[in-house]
Amino acid sequence: MEKTTKKLRVGVIGCGRISVMHLTSLSVIEAVELVACCDVIKERAEAAAEEYGGRAYVSYEEMIEAEDLDAVHICLPHYLHSKVACYALERGVNVLTEKPMDVDLASAEAAVKTAKEKGLLFGVIFQCRYNNSAKLVKEALDSGRLGKILSARSVLTWARPDSYYAESDWKGTWDKEGGGVIIDQAIHSIDLVNWLVNSEIEEVCCSMANRGHKTVDVEDSAEGLITYKNGVKYGFYCMNNYGYDEPIEIRLYCEKGKVVFGYDDAYISYNNGQTEEAHQDKVLLDYKNGKDYWGFQHVKQIRQFYNAVLGKEPLEISGEEALKTHRLIMQLYALGKAQMH
Ligand SMILES: NC(=O)c1ccc[n+]([C@@H]2O[C@H](COP(=O)([O-])OP(=O)(O)OC[C@H]3O[C@@H](n4cnc5c(N)ncnc54)[C@H](O)[C@@H]3O)[C@@H](O)[C@H]2O)c1
The missing domain is CATH 3.40.50.720 (NAD(P)-binding Rossmann-like Domain)
Incomplete structure (x- = not known):
């Protein structure tokens, strides 16, 4: 039976x-x-x-x-x-x-x-931590192949017109969304770098502004520099006044090579001339009206969560783990928002 x-x-x-x-x-x-x-x-x-x-x-x-x-x-x-x-x-x-x-x-x-x-x-x-691109970069860092990260930068230029905010009763509000382009869109690329650098933060600088949106108050543009205790300086730029969702780009300058990666692809060039790359899997599930820019890795993280619930493996992105990025995001707002008002 x-x-x-x-x-x-x-x-x-x-x-x-x-x-x-x-x-x-x-x-x-x-x-x-x-x-x-x-x-x-x-x-x-x-x-x-x-x-x-x-x-x-x-x-x-x-x-x-x-x-x-x-x-x-x-x-x-x-x-x-x-x-x-x-x-x-x-x-x-x-x-x-x-x-x-x-x-x-x-x-x-x-x-x-x-x-x-x-x-x-x-x-x-x-x-996004479950993208093949991010997984290759993490593995190349953890194995020592890339040596330590020395500097990092990320760029996000996406499109969230006034019509996007008009469709929602909470997006674009400080009290219900908590911000704009950082907390909603750039949070993933900032999380990826913060996860890969894996160090405590020494200092945060951030400027933010609403430059192109008439109907909401939250920031649609932000840039900053995060200095980590291990010496890494990470610069980021994000804005959602662009014409479409340009693929995000993260660059890492490391002791033993350089990395360029986004959600779909990762390219590593080692100082010794070798290269490695990773690309996104084909989308195997039909997510109906899911958006491309969400990526298609939810199923991997959700499966991991249930493996942890069943006691088969430890939970990978726990609340404690996610707090590392949440603290950083809140620090960015504490500085950037004060300048806006
Ligand atoms: N991981 C990603 O890439 C990604 C992408 C998009 C959205 N999100 C996140 O998903 C969350 C939801 O975003 P969304 O775009 O689906 O928003 P949404 O507004 O489309 O959906 C939220 C839903 O919650 C319902 N709701 C509100 N208050 C409720 C309550 N008290 N009880 C029950 N239902 C209630 C609303 O009616 C609405 O249907 C946000 O945190 C957003 O940042 C994540």
């Missing part, structure tokens, strides 16, 4: 734009069963439940009360992330939240503390 293993019971909170990446990923992960979809907009919860499975809820409190969940995915506006994470964790439910951790530091730290006290897993989505 075939052995039946009980599947992990999962709920998704927030059935807006990004939810399709979570719902599609869950549909191919054997160990889990989607049992509930929640959105304050009832039609969204119902549409997700009908297409991907589970019961529809308009209240996450009711969903958590009723469904005996093993985990929830938080796909909500930024200012709700930690509040909802703490609510679930306090009731014994593991949490995987979308980036960023929140709009401030104290709330993010509270969620990490709650997970620790409850002995539960709290994961934060930074799916």
Whole structure:
């Protein structure tokens, strides 16, 4: 007789734009069963439940009360992330939240503390770390092939016109989104560099401005320099007034070579003349109306999270790990926002 293993019971909170990446990923992960979809907009919860499975809820409190969940995915506006994470964790439910951790530091730290006290897993989505490009660069650094990073820089020039902000009741607001181009778009490239440099921060400089958006107050342009305790200087530039989403570019100048990489490709030229490269996999899942610029690595990170829930491996991007980037992002805002007003 075939052995039946009980599947992990999962709920998704927030059935807006990004939810399709979570719902599609869950549909191919054997160990889990989607049992509930929640959105304050009832039609969204119902549409997700009908297409991907589970019961529809308009209240996450009711969903958590009723469904005996093993985990929830938080796909909500930024200012709700930690509040909802703490609510679930306090009731014994593991949490995987979308980036960023929140709009401030104290709330993010509270969620990490709650997970620790409850002995539960709290994961934060930074799916770009699972790109083949980023994985090659990380491995080349960890193995010593590249030596130490000496300097780093990242550039992001994307398009988020006023119409993008007009479609949302929370994007483009300081209180609900927590910022603009840094916290929403450049957060991934800043996270990649911060993860690869892997050192404490000595000093942060940042300038930000709203140069091209008439309908929102948050920054649409920012640049800065981050100096790490290991001596690395990392300069970044980002803006979302460009005409389209130009592939991001990160450059690392290392002891034994140079790296140029983005979400799709990585090229390493070693000082000894050797080269290495990595390229993105073909997209194997149909993410329906998922956007190219989100990348297609959610499934890898979500699978890793459930392997950790099942005790097969440690959680890779835990709340503690994600706090390293969240602290940096909050430092950038503390400096940049003060100049804007
Ligand atoms: N990892 C990535 O690359 C990536 C890409 C896009 C968005 N995101 C993140 O995903 C999150 C959601 O972004 P989005 O673009 O899907 O936003 P969205 O506005 O499209 O979706 C949010 C949904 O949450 C619902 N909601 C709001 N308050 C609620 C509540 N109290 N209870 C239940 N539902 C509630 C809204 O009705 C909406 O459907 C954000 O954190 C965003 O930064 C991540």
